[in-house]
Amino acid sequence: MTQAPLQPAPPMPARLGDAAPTDVRIQAESDADAVAHWLAEYQDSPQTLRAYRREAKRLLLWLEEQGAYLHDVDREALRRFEAFLAAPPVAWTGPSRPENHPDWRPFRGALSPASRRQALVILQGLFSWLVEAGWVRHNPFRLMRDKSRRLNNQQMRVERYLEGELWDWFWQWLNRPQSEDVTPRQRYERKRLCFVFGFAYLLAPRVSEMATARMDDFFSREGRIWWRVVGKGGKQADVPVPEDFLECLSQWRATLGLTAMPGHEEPTPLIRALDGQREIGDNQLYRLIRQAFNRAAVALEEENGEPAHVHTLRRATPHWLRHTSITHQAQAGINLHYLAESARHSRLDTTSRYLHTEDARWHTEQQRHRLSRTEPPH
Template sequence: MSDSGFIGEVAAVGVAGQALIDADSDVEAVAQWLAEYGESPQTQRAYRREAERLLLWLDAEGRRLGEVDRQCLARFEAFLADPVPRAQWVGPTKPRHDPAWRPMRGPLSPASRRQSLVILQGMFSWLVEAGWVAHNPFRLMRDKSRRLNNQAPRVERYLEQPLWEWFWRWLHRPLPSDSSRACFERARQRIIFAFAYLLAPRISEMAGAQMGDFHRREGRWWWQVVGKGGKLAHVPVPDDFLVYLAQWRKTLGLAPLPEHEESTPLLRALDGKRAIGDNQLYRLIRKSFKDAARALEEQEGETAYVAALQSATPHWLRHTAITHQAQAGVSLRYLAESARHSRLETTSRYLHTEAQQWHDEQQRHRLSQAPSLDGL
């Protein structure tokens, strides 16, 4: 891959039809679509990744966006499942300007392929409205309702309650060393996971959190956050979080609870002062999950739980937090408020109670002579 950047990677192409946007190439048209998400940096980065993959693949195919048809989409989806030649498309994480950079880390899972197509479907809808392409090829897909419906299936990427409880105990294991650095890193690790589990933030919201975002109003503590789409929200802070916040602040040499408008970072680098960015926070969380997976494997823990920890990403924490709140009986209305979902349908994906009740009811249907599992 060239290191000339996204714009330089794909050749300029002509406009299909009467464009309503000021663009001279597919790349410029897509850049204008991405600019619509400027107030949601995380969303913008995710959408940029999917659009970039498509544009680079089309460039290799010698096609333009306006030439994408149903058969082309089928080939692209097959490519996402098996990106060949691998040397051209697959590689480890590198800076975008590095010659060794590749657009993919490996084949995409069915869920990731589906998400990619959902994003690109929206991109094509915008490009049709902008007059850049004449049609949206996704509308020709017969199985569109199965794969491209924005109503995603029930959330499954979360840590089940027993696994989370084991993981939380693991975070409180004895320190291998009583050095100041080891104590700092353990305290930071605990506040990261307490924050993620108790308040269900997105990773950008965690990295950007300030001490003063936690404030008391009429005797109760709230977390003020500007989330996805630039929406301001105030989320109730559980008392358990205040315990770990106080412990973290003690590690930093601060008073137990934040002062009014205390404009310093919540999560900090090893110097105890500088903030940490999204990428560093992502790596810290992933490392914790992988370390925990190795520890559980050494304890000969359940194989499925070891695999879950090995696969877990920071966003699993948000899923875990919302799912466990639902299982604890938090009502759908308040669950949606805490998760800051714009639609209740999104929150309902985290409700597993019906499935559990269905499973319990199904146990009424029995075989008269069936032995018990305990006896096998």
């Protein structure tokens, strides 16, 4: 890809390798077709599908520029692609845009080490599937030295979250009184943001789960309020609702001109557009949250806040709110088993990545080790 503007691409580059395998077990005529078959396995999980499609498309676009195909990817090509992810050319980067937009680019910038690792984990799965499908002859990831360590996403400690002090400042900033001359729209937008962040912090939803939530997803059972959510992989779960969320919900419904709690059958959108009626898409919700983080970063910088906190706000994405919620719940002492249930993790070791409490205890214990092993004379 040259420095010329990148033109909008079709859903996937449709190219067929000159030496494509002959023992193929899928109905595909191009690399794009083969990848589409793989993606079809994830149709029931929209978030996973979106992430997998993004990484596969980046790889196919890169191969197209190299004049290569999936069956050409060997260990050396994989090494070059890793370097490309760490520093994509300027022509490949730009602000977030729909794919049909003339300014769309595959990247917003260089990927962090964690994002590169995630991309490689996804593509490793793609190549394993393509080998079984007979589309490629080998999986180049099998030649990667120390692969189990480099591609292990499960054991990495979660670091992308807002520390307690920063969250407290952010929540207070978000709830500061508005001036009396604000417009009704500005007042509505602020109320909506407060609800969005309260929802995200108290119940740890994914962005897609927030966007698709309905009023009657909240219900009473044995005098207790629960949130019924269909999450990753189409799995349904009931999550206990804390009291603070009920207050957030009541205030938001008052803004919408509704009673404090949803009725038994009220299948209307929970988070709504400016007209107070229509639902809001997850892409729009993502942008609203990102914009709020960026405005907060500016405000904190103007208040001479900690530079590290300003940097965190500028980097923060909506998914950081889920990390923040789970981390703070763990720090509050919520039992690991219940925390995993609320987070809807299928494995406890996934939830254990959020346990930073041991770090504090470890640090305190380490203070016993001193340069002088005896008490100084008085």
